Amino acid sequence: MMMSSVLLIHLQVYSLHLMVAAMPTCSLEGNIVKSAHHLLRDLAGKFPNYCRQYNTNISFPYSALPAAKANPSQCRRALWVVYESLQEAEQIFEDHELPVGVEGFSWNNQKFINFQHLQHRLLEKGQCLSSVGGSVVLSSYFSNVTAVLQQQDSAACGWMAMRRDLLQVLESTLLRHHNCFTWRDTQ
Numbered sequence: 001m002m003m004s005s006v007l008l009i010h011l012q013v014y015s016l017h018l019m020v021a022a023m024p025t026c027s028l029e030g031n032i033v034k035s036a037h038h039l040l041r042d043l044a045g046k047f048p049n050y051c052r053q054y055n056t057n058i059s060f061p062y063s064a065l066p067a068a069k070a071n072p073s074q075c076r077r078a079l080w081v082v083y084e085s086l087q088e089a090e091q092i093f094e095d096h097e098l099p100v101g102v103e104g105f106s107w108n109n110q111k112f113i114n115f116q117h118l119q120h121r122l123l124e125k126g127q128c129l130s131s132v133g134g135s136v137v138l139s140s141y142f143s144n145v146t147a148v149l150q151q152q153d154s155a156a157c158g159w160m161a162m163r164r165d166l167l168q169v170l171e172s173t174l175l176r177h178h179n180c181f182t183w184r185d186t187q
Contacts, residue, residue, distance in 0.1 A: 030181030051157035075180035
């Protein structure tokens with residue numbers, strides 16, 4: 001009787017372990033995030049000096065990113081910030097035209113298209129992150145970006161500021177929360 005009870009308990013624990021291991025995790029692929037970062041980085045030059053005056057209006061709230069790493073809730077929060085930033089940026093890309101040629105503004109069109117393709121893939125695969133919880137701080141940042149984009153004389157600076165901030169969010173999250181992403185062997 002005692003042996004069968006122990007065996008039954010072990011079987012239940014093993015079964016529970018298999019169920020937890022088989023549960024789908026909500027994550028983003030690090031390789032795709034890294035590729036998206038590189039495309040975004042390479043599609044235009046550095047942040048122009050004449051746009052610095054808009055930094056007070058457009059400043060990404062880095063406090064939205066968790067400081068520590070490895071904790072599951074902090075991983076989920078870090079991934080959510082990446083997801084939500086890409087989601088909001090996608091909405092802005094859809095709602096506003098890039099001001100090509102204005103104030104020297106030009107983005108490499110093919111790299112931009114490739115970036116948008118990766119962005120779309122990340123948003124599709126990361127839909128489970130949309131339920132993590134909203135952030136008024138991120139919403140107000142993207143509202144500020146939209147306000148700057150709507151002003152004819154500052155639209156180019158709005159695009160460059162959003163690009164700069166997306167780059168920093170992706171890079172910072174890839175470095176500080178590397179283990180939160182899933183990584184595919186590229187060999």
